[in-house]
Amino acid sequence: MLNLGKLHFGGDYNPEQWPKDVWKQDIELMQKAGVNLVSLGIFSWAKIERSDGDYHFDWLDEAMELLHEGGISVDMATATASPPAWLSMANPEMRAVNFDGVQLSHGGRQNYCAASSVYRQKADALVEQIASRYAKHPAVVMWHINNEYGCHAPYCFCENSRQAFVAWLKERYSSLDELNASWGTDFWSQRYYDWDELVVPKRTPDGTHPNPGQQIDFKRFTSELTLDLYKMERDIIRKHDSVHPITTNFMSMKFTYAMDYWKWSREMDFVSTDHYLAQHDPDNHIDLAQQADLTRGFASGKQWLLMEHSTSAVNWQPRNYAKTPGQEKRNSASFVARGSQGVMYFQWRQSQAGSERFHSALVPHAGEDTRVFREVSELGNWLAENPGVADYPTDRADVAMVYDYEQFWALMQANLPTQDISYADTVAKIYRSFWENGTRVDFVPGDVDLETLKQYKLVVLPMVHMLSEQEEQVYHDFVAQGGNILISYFSNIADRTLRVKLGGYGGKLVRDLAGVYVEEFYPLREGQGKLSNGYEIGLWSELSRAEGAEVIASFEATDVDGSPALTVRDHSGAKVWYQGTELSLSSQKKFLGEICSQLGVSSEGGGSTEVVRRGPFKFEIDHKANTVSLSS
Numbered sequence: 313m314l315n316l317g318k319l320h321f322g323g324d325y326n327p328e329q330w331p332k333d334v335w336k337q338d339i340e341l342m343q344k345a346g347v348n349l350v351s352l353g354i355f356s357w358a359k360i361e362r363s364d365g366d367y368h369f370d371w372l373d374e375a376m377e378l379l380h381e382g383g384i385s386v387d388m389a390t391a392t393a394s395p396p397a398w399l400s401m402a403n404p405e406m407r408a409v410n411f412d413g414v415q416l417s418h419g420g421r422q423n424y425c426a427a428s429s430v431y432r433q434k435a436d437a438l439v440e441q442i443a444s445r446y447a448k449h450p451a452v453v454m455w456h457i458n459n460e461y462g463c464h465a466p467y468c469f470c471e472n473s474r475q476a477f478v479a480w481l482k483e484r485y486s487s488l489d490e491l492n493a494s495w496g497t498d499f500w501s502q503r504y505y506d507w508d509e510l511v512v513p514k515r516t517p518d519g520t521h522p523n524p525g526q527q528i529d530f531k532r533f534t535s536e537l538t539l540d541l542y543k544m545e546r547d548i549i550r551k552h553d554s555v556h557p558i559t560t561n562f563m564s565m566k567f568t569y570a571m572d573y574w575k576w577s578r579e580m581d582f583v584s585t586d587h588y589l590a591q592h593d594p595d596n597h598i599d600l601a602q603q604a605d606l607t608r609g610f611a612s613g614k615q616w617l618l619m620e621h622s623t624s625a626v627n628w629q630p631r632n633y634a635k636t637p638g639q640e641k642r643n644s645a646s647f648v649a650r651g652s653q654g655v656m657y658f659q660w661r662q663s664q665a666g667s668e669r670f671h672s673a674l675v676p677h678a679g680e681d682t683r684v685f686r687e688v689s690e691l692g693n694w695l696a697e698n699p700g701v702a703d704y705p706t707d708r709a710d711v712a713m714v715y716d717y718e719q720f721w722a723l724m725q726a727n728l729p730t731q732d733i734s735y736a737d738t739v740a741k742i743y744r745s746f747w748e749n750g751t752r753v754d755f756v757p758g759d760v761d762l763e764t765l766k767q768y769k770l771v772v773l774p775m776v777h778m779l780s781e782q783e784e785q786v787y788h789d790f791v792a793q794g795g796n797i798l799i800s801y802f803s804n805i806a807d808r809t810l811r812v813k814l815g816g817y818g819g820k821l822v823r824d825l826a827g828v829y830v831e832e833f834y835p836l837r838e839g840q841g842k843l844s845n846g847y848e849i850g851l852w853s854e855l856s857r858a859e860g861a862e863v864i865a866s867f868e869a870t871d872v873d874g875s876p877a878l879t880v881r882d883h884s885g886a887k888v889w890y891q892g893t894e895l896s897l898s899s900q901k902k903f904l905g906e907i908c909s910q911l912g913v914s915s916e917g918g919g920s921t922e923v924v925r926r927g928p929f930k931f932e933i934d935h936k937a938n939t940v941s942l943s944s
């Protein structure tokens with residue numbers, strides 16, 4: 313297993329924003345706070361390359377030396393995230409074109425088209441310079457490629473992107489006929505007769521949307537094309553450094569979805585992620601736990617690292633509430649409990665100028681005599697006092713939940729039975745129900761294999777809208793071998809090209825495994841409906857009948873009264889539950905609690921307290937009492 317060693321503590325360090333006399337003070341303060349790692353050079357391209365091929369490394373060499381002398385290691389960035397003005401102004405085709413066909417202006421950040429050959433050549437040359445120069449530097453312990461790929465302009469709709477998309481489609485489909493059949497292009501006169509007629513899914517006339525198959529393929533294509541950029545940089549670094557691990561920082565957040573991180577993770581030495589709280593949400597620690605668990609899933613048994621979060625407020629939400637005293641320790645402890653090999657932040661010193669001047673940092677504008685600096689220093693020293701935690705992975709959960717970016721993409725599209733469907737919200741509600749019940753969850757990908765599933769007492773499939781036949785088979789085999797699953801509504805409706813499976817919605821999963829025949833969807837009106845067992849519902853009901861399933865509860869006060877809403881079917885001891893509606897949080901907790909107690913799923917903590925174990929270490933975090941305890 314890749315070993316990231318000790319628990320890391322630190323953050324993005326941007327010395328280029330400060331005069332050199334501040335740098336020395338930075339090192340002293342870092343030592344005081346217990347900082348042992350900084351990410352260096354992430355947004356330094358313009359400072360390093362001042363005109364074409366004119367590289368300046370003297371300042372970076374100096375910063376590296378100071379850090380090294382101060383005993384602080386470096387997560388060396390490749391600086392390719394934000395191309396300099398001289399480059400993007402000279403090559404306008406480098407800049408991304410949005411859904412409406414508007415080319416985005418230089419002046420923000422991370423504005424480049426992943427299909428641009430100029431961007432690729434210039435990024436390649438820069439990484440070559442950085443990797444060859446610093447590969448042997450004793451301060452370097454890991455590499456940080458680019459920054460949050462797909463954050464600001466994930467999709468580019470320019471002509472270069474169109475050509476790359478067509479090339480990608482030619483690889484994916486054996487013929488144009490196959491593409492036409494998969495996308496169903498005989499609908500609305502969309503049939504293509506030549507590959508060159510294919511377009512990117514830009515804005516179409518009002519009330520219409522690009523073809524669903526085209527839309528989802530464009531999302532797949534974009535994730536893969538962008539991943540190619542990562543691989544390009546990774547391979548350059550590898551030529552110069554065969555020792556230190558390479559990563560890029562993910563955005564494991566509820567509202568970020570452009571990159572399929574399951575696929576990305578397979579290309580990375582170790583997974584790292586960023587996470588920011590929705591600070592207006594009093595229960596944001598539950599979203600944090602979900603994203604940390606999800607990241608542990610991406611890492612798939614390898615070590616991972618929280619690369620960025622905030623010491624206090626951010627600057628990009630409508631209202632940027634500061635963290636309350638003690639909140640940051642709870643947040644960090646939750647990440648470490650869930651497997652992070654440390655705690656990193658954006659950023660070391662709060663910027664004096666620029667868009668992020670009101671974003672918190674380890675050293676605030678007011679300096680070291682501050683609540684924030686005291687709290688983070690205390691935290692850095694607390695981590696240093698517990699080095700043994702780094703040696704153990706987080707204990708596996710009894711429950712696995714399928715998380716699949718392609719479902720997210722499919723369910724974001726228009727023209728579904730209701731626009732109120734939200735993949736992210738449904739997953740979050742199920743996760744939250746488990747969390748509040750004290751039941752831990754591991755996340756697994758949509759193409760999970762049987763051996764992985766067999767480790768769990770319960771596997772949950774929340775709105776797994778598309779499944780290939782092969783994937784359906786894995787769940788069949790799992791149940792045949794004694795596995796228990798819970799399937800939610802609107803699952804297995806289509807194959808992976810979004811063609812609907814005929815003969816009863818849910819096909820082999822809902823009809824065959826769950827034993828429920830679903831014939832029509834009845835989205836609920838506001839306030840409509842309840843279940844016969846008293847559970848509260850919303851959003852969804854369906855006209856259905858049990859065909860082999862035992863009905864736990866049926867719909868009432870709906871247009872489909874009497875149709876089964878919650879069912880269970882026994883397959884020689886293995887259980888398949890079906891949930892044909894969206895339950896309220898309290899009802900979802902009851903339903904899952906009942907399932908877990910039948911299956912002997914373990915739980916610990918609950919309410920406002922989370923209990924998570926890493927081998928002999930037990931983290932107990934009480935979000936109401938604002939306490940963190942670590943025992944072994």
Ligand code: GLA
Pocket residue numbers: 459460586588620626627658668671
């Ligand atoms: C992201 C970026 C950082 C910074 C933070 C602010 O995570 O990677 O550079 O902008 O957001 O929250």
